[in-house]
Amino acid sequence: MSQQAPHDDTSASATFGGNEWLIEEMYAQFREDKSQVDPAWWDFFESYSPREVSPDSYGESAEPSTASAAPSQPVENAPAAPEPAGKPAPRTGNQTAPADATPTPTASGTPHVVPAKPIEPAPATTAQANDTTPPTLNVKGDVPPEPPMATAEAPTATYTRSITGGGPRDAGGDDEVAKLRGPAARVVTNMEASLAVPTATSVRTVPAKLLVDNRIVLNNHLRRSRGGKVSFTHLIGFAVVEALGDMPEMNAGYRTVDGKPGQVRPSHVNFGLAIDLAKPDGSRQLLVPSIKGAESMDFAEFWRGYEDVVAKARNNKLTIEDFAGTTITLTNPGTIGTVHSVPRLMEGQGTIIGVGAMNYPAEYQGAAPETLSKLGISKILTITSTYDHRIIQGAQSGDFLRIVHSKLIGEDGFYDRVFAALRVPYEPVRWTTDVYSDSEDDLGKPARIAELIHAYRSRGHLLADTDPLAYRQRKHPDLDVQNHRLTLWDLDRTFPTGGFGGKAKMLLRDILGLLRNSYCRTIGAEYMHLHDGAQRRWFQQRLESGWAKPDVEEQKRILRTLNAAEAFETFLQTKFVGQKRFSLEGGESLIPLLDRVLERSAEEALDEVSIGMPHRGRLNVLANIAGKSYAQIFAEFEGNQDPRTVQGSGT
Secondary structure (H helix, E strand, C coil): CCCCCCCCHHHHHHHHHHHHHHHHHHHHHHHHCHHHCCHHHHHHHHCCCCCCCCHHHHCCCCCCCCCCCCCCCCCCCCCCCCCCCCCCCCCCCCCCCCCCCCCCCCCCCCCCCCCCCCCCCCCCCHHHHHCCCCCCCCCCCCCCCCCCCCCCCCCCCCCCCCCCCCCCCCCCCCCCCCCCCHHHHHHHHHHHHHCCCCEEEEEEEEECHHHHHHHHHHHHHHHHCCCCCCCHHHHHHHHHHHHHHHCHHHHCEEEEECCEEEEECCCCCCEEECEEEECCCCCEEEECCEECCHHHCCHHHHHHHHHHHHHHHHCCCCCHHHHCCCCEEEECHHHHCCCCCCCCCCCCCCEEEEECCCECCHHHCCCCHHHHHHHCCCCEEEEEEEEECCCCCHHHHHHHHHHHHHHHCCHHHHHHHHHHHCCCCECCCCCCCCCCCCHHHHHHHHHHHHHHHHHHHHHHHHHCCCCCCCCCCECCHHHCHHHHCCCHHHCCCEEECCCHHHCCEEEHHHHHHHHHHHHCCCCCCCCCCCCCHHHHHHHHHHHCCCCCCCCHHHHHHHHHHHHHHHHHHHHHHHHCCCCCCCCCCCCCCHHHHHHHHHHHHHHCCCCCCCCCCCCCCHHHHHHHCCCCCHHHHHHHHCCCCCCCCCCCCCC
């Protein structure tokens, strides 16, 4: 399907936003050799009209424009030689400002960016005129000061510069000056255009304790079941999407309508992800594809959409649709340790959310883990909302961050919806304040831990996920830690266990993990009704020994036995249609399970094993467990009976 390229600055920025530089880079490759670009982009680039084409970018020769040409004569009043090392050149009131490199309108109607009028310096006073000390430059933001302007006859200056942690650099080398071309120049253009967007930023610090604990529960369940991994950004991003449902005005964008200020309310949330990728030459590129229609997704769909977009970005498979129509963006500088950032807001979007690094407060980062857990100190993360102040006010932005905060601490049933979408059969960890306890209360906690362990041994099977056909979150009041006067703040505290798990002391988190792995997964064990204590201890020693993922060889063995069981059933269904065979279809996992049980029986030196077999699946067991040959089974299906088998063959 052919795509029409935008033909003006406004539509191009609104369509691609911060990705416009990537479009220019791909367009340069398309002009050089279209085979370098994915064919999905060819129709788009056939009609694409870039707003600025730099001749240097595409290898073409062209006369430099008047605005960008270097002066052939020395600048008036410029010094004959640069100032001594380390001092910027003085700037005078009549010094010519550098020409703006922004293109002027052409006959073909190519859009242009109107350059900002340079700020005229104030007239120098008498004291300033007599002062030979260079003035201090007032630099805004992170824009570096302009280097001293030199004449054609001026010699190259040498200087010494101090850098943190080392000595002076080599004073004999020349400064390297290079033009920014292609994508790098496009980034400059986009950043300068973003200065026209009046932004403000709201900041909120959120406790990450519940986020950490529930992510552990989710990933433990996924590791034991279908695999995959949930990141903090998955959860935070989904909280932002849900918060937009409560405050849709944060998903708006500014537009000029008939020359008047206007506002656009998109019908969907196209959730942009700022993805930083390393290029083969060592440089980095920032892509901002988006998840389309995120507001209609549950967490499982959002999780898959997020992973799909990231995978396409890493494999260079992003298409036009992935870049177009982004309404709000999430950037995560916390992955490189940045605590707090104020990102630039591109034209066409109303908000960009920044997520900082997750760590303990600075004043506690030197404390011992035991001290942190005893005091109930949580890791924190800083979330920022940088918004277009023309259409969004500070109170709205602050309230939006409050909603995100409330969701990340479990209000509004946020984690219940996440767990339900991933079909996790347990309740999430609940936010609560820490229970104050003095020394006497601390002495009583080991008794409450013992009660909790006994409750899981007696009723843990009630939480086991034994129904493959229906999903529900299982709970029981006796298995809720809060009913034992324990909270999430106790998870990282160490308690005596009385020998549970073979250890004298364990973290409550590890105790609960071992109890759930032993009694609440896909097999329920009920044995506490036994009167013989030795028998109960026998079960406990084996059930509470922990769980380890099977190694590769064991997984291959399971796969081979499953394939054998499945192939046998498929052949019988195809070759002997209508025959009574009491198929094992749908229950082929019995074969690798029975195979492992018998192998373990041999390892434990059991004398014999007797199998009481129902009709269903008996042929599969005879073939793949008992070793009866396929030829004999198929022959008996054909009616060829051995006369010596008076009582039958079992087929």
